[in-house]
Amino acid sequence: KAGVTQTPRYLIKTRGQQVTLSCSPISGHRSVSWYQQTPGQGLQFLFEYFSETQRNKGNFPGRFSGRQFSNSRSEMNVSTLELGDSALYLCASSPAGTGITGELFFGEGSRLTVL
Amino acid sequence: AQSVTQLDSHVSVSEGTPVLLRCNYSSSYSPSLFWYVQHPNKGLQLLLKYTSAATLVKGINGFEAEFKKSETSFHLTKPSAHMSDAAEYFCVVSDVWYSGGGADGLTFGKGTHLIIQP
Numbered sequence: 001k002a003g004v005t006q007t008p009r010y011l012i013k014t015r016g017q018q019v020t021l022s023c024s025p026i027s028g029h030r031s032v033s034w035y036q037q038t039p040g041q042g043l044q045f046l047f048e049y050f051s052e053t054q055r056n057k058g059n060f061p062g063r064f065s066g067r068q069f070s071n072s073r074s075e076m077n078v079s080t081l082e083l084g085d086s087a088l089y090l091c092a093s094s095p096a097g098t099g100i101t102g103e104l105f106f107g108e109g110s111r112l113t114v115l
Numbered sequence: 116a117q118s119v120t121q122l123d124s125h126v127s128v129s130e131g132t133p134v135l136l137r138c139n140y141s142s143s144y145s146p147s148l149f150w151y152v153q154h155p156n157k158g159l160q161l162l163l164k165y166t167s168a169a170t171l172v173k174g175i176n177g178f179e180a181e182f183k184k185s186e187t188s189f190h191l192t193k194p195s196a197h198m199s200d201a202a203e204y205f206c207v208v209s210d211v212w213y214s215g216g217g218a219d220g221l222t223f224g225k226g227t228h229l230i231i232q233p
Contacts, residue, residue, distance in 0.1 A: 043205065106158030
């Protein structure tokens with residue numbers, strides 16, 4: 001069974017640009033959540049999608065957005081990039097509600113560098 | 116509200132010696148607790164989980180953790196460290212009653228970097 005796939009793995013952008021990251025969950029998983037990981041702040045929850053609906057959202061500005069498609073694949077978008085957005089963005093999938101089981105299956109992440 | 120504190124940001128042990136990674140939690144209700152491992156340039160992988168069954172939980176790769184409610188702790192141990200154990204370890208608390216089942220109900224610790232000396 002294929003794992004969670006994130007693309008692209010690495011990307012470099014400049015301030016003011018926007019970026020779209022993609023996540024394909026494990027087949028059959030309906031919940032996709034996104035996390036930002038930085039050395040200073042650790043892992044921070046961005047948002048969770050379940051059956052194409054945003055279920056929860058973390059404490060991030062509106063520049064961070066996401067969506068989920070009918071096949072459960074998800075994208076997240078960051079507009080007007082800032083230097084502080086440089087991070088590893090992790091996607092995780094789960095069969096059902098993430099918080100119920102806490103069992104998350106993570107992708108390898110997309111490392112974003114903003115210059 | 117819930118929180119989790121990993122007491123050591125870095126732990127260094129020699130290969131073949133025991134590993135102890137410490138985690139304390141705070142939760143209003145009866146939480147579920149997890150340990151995840153992250154190897155360099157990889158995503159996180161579930162090591163083990165506690166969900167109110169046996170207090171001693173066995174996970175993958177020889178790791179285990181003991182839930183101690185009186186001490187609000189969930190320390191991760193391994194009898195004998197291997198070079199491949201070098202990684203970042205995260206303690207996670209999940210309070211479904213707080214979150215209603217959503218991902219915002221998961222709280223991650225800051226992580227403990229485990230270094231294995233040859």
